Amino acid sequence: MNKVNFNTLYPIEEFKNTVSLKVLVEESDVKNVIVGDYSYYSDFDDPTKFLEKNVMYNFGMSGTQLKIGKFCALAHGVKFIMADANHSTKGVSTFPFAVFGKEWSDKLPIGEYPFKKYKDIEVGNDVWIGYGATIMPNVKIGDGAIIGSNSTVTSDVPDYAVMGGNPAKVIRYRYTKDEIHLLKGLKWWNWDRVYLDEAVEILVKGTVEDLLFYATKKGLIKTS
Template identity: 35%
Template sequence: MNQPLFNHWSEVKYLKDIVTNPLIEVGDYSYYSGYYGNQNFEDGCVRYLWGDFKSQKLFNPIEQYGWHLDKLIIGNYVCIASGVVILMGGNHNHHSEWATVYPFVEQLEQSYEPKGDTVIKSDAWIGMNAMIMPGVTIGEGAIIAAGSVVSKDVPPYTIVGGNPAKEIKKRFTDSEIIKLMEMRWFDWNRKMIERAVPLLSSSSIDKLYNFYNSEVKKK
C-alpha cells in the first residue's frame, strides 16, 4: 500500500521543498495543499509538462525535437488548494484546423505548438478543483474560486469564478490596488514581512501603506 502524500487536510508542502522540474520556477513560501486530491504536485497538479522525474526518463523533446517548452512560473506566497489542475504544453499537438485532431506519431515533431508560459503571480490563491489553462497569467493577489476554469488572464487583486472564469469583483478599490502594486509586500525581506503581519492581516490598506512609506521605502 502506498504511503499517502499528505497526512491531513491542514498539512501544506512548500513548493521550493518539493519541486525539481527545471521548467517550474517557484518563489518563496508558496505552497500546495493537496490532501484531498492526494496527488504529487509535479505530476498531478501540474499536467503535461515535461521535466518531472518520470518524463525525463522517457524522452527529451528539447534535445530530440528541438521544441521550445513552456514554463510554469509561480511567485511568492501563492496558495494552491487540493484538486487544482494546471494544464501545460506537453500535449499541444492537436490541431483544430487540420482534417484530424488526432496526434499521429509521425507528425509529433512538426505538430507541437507552444502556448506560452503559465504565470501565477505572488499572493494569488487558487481554490479547490480549479483548472488553469495553458498560457494564462494570474495577477498578484487574485483569487480563483473553487471549480473555476481559467482560460484568460486575470488582473491583479480580482476574484474570478465559473466556467469559463469571469470577474466577480475587485478585492479593493482602484486606488488601493495601485498602492498594493506599488508596495509589493510579497517581495519584502522576511523580517520586514513578519513585522507587518498584523497590518497584512487587516483590511486597512492605508495603514499598510503608511508602514511601507515609513519602514520599507526609506531603506
C-alpha cells in the same frame, strides 16, 4: 523564538498535508516549473505528488514553463494544464499520429507538427487558488487574485480580481484602482523577512493605507 520555516518540505510542524512548493520543485528533476518563496500546496492525500498529478501533460514539447510567485496558496486538486496537452489544429485531423510511433512517426515526427505557440502559465504573488480549480495554458494570473473553487481559468486574470465559474469571469475586484496601484508599488512580498514578520497583523487585518503607512515609516517605499 521559533520561526516559520519554508526552507523545509513540510512548513507546518507535524502536518504532512501541506508542502513548500519551492522546496518540492527544487528537490525534483523538473526544470520548467519555477516557484517563489512561501508558496504552498495543500492536499488531503499526498501533496508531494503535485508535480505528477497537478501539473498535467508536462512533456516538455511546447517549451513552456509554469511560474508561480511568492505567498501563493493552492488548495487540494488545483490543476495546471500545460501546453503539451494541445493537438495540432492546422490540418484536417487533430489526431496525434506521431505519438504512436513507428510508420506514423517516421512519416511526420511530432517535432514537425504545426502546433500553436503558447506562452508560459504565470501565477503572480499572493494568489489564492481554490479547491479543484483548473488553469489552462497561456494564462497569466495577476498579483493578489483569488480563483474560486472548481473554476476553469481560460483567460488572463487581472491583479486583485476575484474570478469564478467555467469559464471563469471576474466577479469583483478586491480593491479600488488606486488601491491596486499602491499595492503593486509596495510589492510587500519582496520585503525582507524582518519587515514581513512585523507587518503580519497589518497584512491580515489592516487596510492598504495601514500598509502604506508602515512601509513609509520603515523606508520601504521605492522611488525611481
